[in-house]
Every structure is written in structure tokens, then in C-alpha cells.
């Protein structure tokens with residue numbers, strides 16, 4: 001709200017959170033890097049880990065609480081192994097672990113996109129989550 005003109009009162013300025021920042025639109029952490037600038041290195045680190053590490057195809061211990069409680073696979077069962085397989089280019093193996101692995105891979109890595117590409121990729125999420133819900137029900141019924 002501006003004071004009436006001619007009152008001599010100073011016009012309040014909007015506080016700027018990043019007064020001396022070159023790009024005030026992006027918040028910066030203590031390192032001086034914006035979260036957007038960290039996305040590419042984080043994505044590269046995740047992708048590198050997925051390529052370098054190979055979990056056992058048949059784990060001795062399952063992390064899934066749903067599987068542990070019911071004995072049936074949930075919609076996400078096998079997704080960790082599938083992500084490692086997909087990063088190495090083993091698509092058939094990944095789909096064997098979880099049929100929606102390519103979709104899950106795209107959804108996870110869409111989180112690292114910025115700008116217009118992120119806005120487009122985020123549209124994938126509602127449909128992707130619905131697909132995982134339906135897949136989970138199918139896995140439960142057909143198992």
C-alpha cells in the first residue's frame with residue numbers, strides 16, 4: 001500500500017531477500033550456489049552411483065515394508081534394482097524387476113530439471129503416480 005502522494009512520507013520498498021545477489025530470483029545457500037546450480041551435479045552424482053554400483057539381483061533382505069508384511073510385491077518393489085540396471089542400459093533386466101522402471105527413472109530424473117523443461121516434465125508426475133497406483137493393484141491381484 002502506498003502512502004498518499006504529496007505527504008512527504010517515504011515510499012516503502014519491498015524487502016529484498018538477496019540484496020547483493022547478482023540473480024535475486026534464485027535463492028542461494030551458504031555456498032553461494034543456487035539450488036538450480038546444484039541440480040546438475042547432483043543428477044550426475046546419482047547417475048554415476050547408479051552406473052558404478054550393482055546390487056544383487058536377488059537380495060537376501062528386502063527393504064519393502066509392504067512385501068515384508070504381506071508377502072506380495074508393491075508398485076515400487078524392484079525399482080531400486082531396476083534403476084541401477086537402467087542406468088547401465090539394461091532395459092529388459094530393469095523391466096523384469098519392475099515394469100514401470102523407465103517411467104520411474106524419468107520421473108526421478110525430472111526432479112533435476114530446471115526452468116521450462118522442469119515445468120513440462122513435472123506434468124509427468126500425476127499420470128506417473130496414477131500408473132504406479134494401477135500397477136500396484138495389478139501386482140497385488142495377479143501375484
Ligand SMILES: [Zn+2]
Nearest residue numbers: 064074076077
Ligand atoms: Zn515394495
